[in-house]
Amino acid sequence: MPEKPITPALFSPDVQAMVDEFFILQSRYTAAMREVQTKLEILDDDFHACHRRNPIHHIESRIKTIPSMIEKLRRKNHAVSMSSAVENLADIAGIRVICSYLEDVYTVARLLTSQDDVRVLHVRDYIRQPKANGYRSLHLILEIPVFLQQGRINVPVEVQLRTIAMDFWASLEHSMRYKAQGDVPEDVTRELMETSQAVAALDRRMQNLHDRIDSIRTNTSE
Numbered sequence: 130m131p132e133k134p135i136t137p138a139l140f141s142p143d144v145q146a147m148v149d150e151f152f153i154l155q156s157r158y159t160a161a162m163r164e165v166q167t168k169l170e171i172l173d174d175d176f177h178a179c180h181r182r183n184p185i186h187h188i189e190s191r192i193k194t195i196p197s198m199i200e201k202l203r204r205k206n207h208a209v210s211m212s213s214a215v216e217n218l219a220d221i222a223g224i225r226v227i228c229s230y231l232e233d234v235y236t237v238a239r240l241l242t243s244q245d246d247v248r249v250l251h252v253r254d255y256i257r258q259p260k261a262n263g264y265r266s267l268h269l270i271l272e273i274p275v276f277l278q279q280g281r282i283n284v285p286v287e288v289q290l291r292t293i294a295m296d297f298w299a300s301l302e303h304s305m306r307y308k309a310q311g312d313v314p315e316d317v318t319r320e321l322m323e324t325s326q327a328v329a330a331l332d333r334r335m336q337n338l339h340d341r342i343d344s345i346r347t348n349t350s351e
Contacts, residue, residue, distance in 0.1 A: 144195070144199060144209065146210070146211075147195060147198075147199070147209065147210055147211045147214070148195050150210075150211035150212075151195055151211055151214075154211060154215065155192055156277070157275055157277060157282060157284050158192055158221050158222040158284060158286075159192060159222070160275045160277070160284070161222050161273040161275050161284035161285075161286050162190050162192065162222040162223075162224060162286055164273050164274075164275065165224055165241075165271065165273055165286050165288060166188055166190055166224060168241060168244065168247075169185060169188055169224070169226060169237070169241065170188070172185075172237065172240050172241065173185040173237075176236075176240075182229075183229070184228055184229060184230070184233035184236055184237055185226055185227070185228055185229075185233070185237060186227045186228060186229050186293055187227050188224060188225070188226055188227070189224070189225040189227070190222075190223065190224045190225070191223050192221065192222055192223075193218070193220060193221045193222075193223065198214045198218060198221065201218060202214060202217065202218070205217065219250065219251070219270045219285040219287060220270070220285075220287035221285075222284065222285070222286045222287070223286070223287045223288075223289070224286060224287070224288050224289070225288075225289045225290075225291070225296075226288060226289065226290045226291075227291060227292070227293055227296050228290060228291065228292055228293075229292070229293065230292065230332075230335060230336050230339055231256075231292055231332045231333065231335075231336045232336060233292075234256065234267055234290045234291065234292060235267070237290060238267055238269060238288075238290055241269075241271075241288070242269065242271070246273070246274055247271050247272070247273065248271065248272040248283070249269065249270075249271060249272075250270040250271065250272055250285060251268075251269070251270040252267075252268070252269055252270075253267075253268040254267050254268075255267065255268065256291075256295075259325065259329075262302070262318070262321065262322065262325075263298070263302070263321055263322040263324070263325025263326070264299060264302070264325070265291065265295045265298075265299075265325065265328075265329060266289050266290065266291040266295060266299065267289070267290040267291065268287065268288070268289050269287070269288040269289075269290070270285055270286075270287055270288075271285065271286050271287075271288055272284070272285055272286075273285075273286055292332050294328045294331050294332050294335075295328060295332070297328070298324060298325055298328045302321055302325075305317075305321075
């Protein structure tokens with residue numbers, strides 16, 4: 130999950146204070162991120178034991194960098210401070226879950242959010258309602274309990290779930306827009322949208338093929 134590089138314009142006394150405070154607070158976000166990742170790994174192992182396959186292809190995680198937090202705070206007209214980041218940014222800790230099939234995205238999300246120590250704060254389903262640029266993914270903001278020296282605290286973690294095909298498209302689309310520095314020609318934007326739709330169609334076809342094979346295997350074993 131790439132973050133923006135540090136630029137000289139970001140440095141100031143306020144930013145330095147934010148950096149110093151961040152190193153104190155980041156342990157709680159790291160702990161929350163590990164809690165979620167462990168939950169996902171356990172769910173994946175249990176699913177494999179029951180169904181002889183893994184719904185999760187791989188997991189990526191990251192803690193938002195100081196420059197990225199500052200950029201987002203400024204873009205949203207919030208004060209630039211660590212307390213402001215904690216209050217206004219729910220994606221300081223982030224996990225990306227790459228699933229094998231479309232239905233796996235919703236299965237993993239359901240299994241994760243049904244746990245009694247996980248609180249769902251917000252859901253954005255960009256699979257059923259893609260972004261204007263064609264981006265597709267299921268975004269969850271979850272609140273996770275973390276037990277530190279001072280006791281229990283609840284920490285938000287953003288979890289993004291998508292298929293392998295969606296991740297392929299999103300990674301390359303992001304890379305192209307980054308190289309173009311936001312100045313993407315209209316015909317390229319249109320073609321990116323078309324490729325997003327082709328990826329969605331491919332996901333549906335692969336899901337259908339999987340279901341057909343699964344049905345044959347089930348009937349054979351009866």
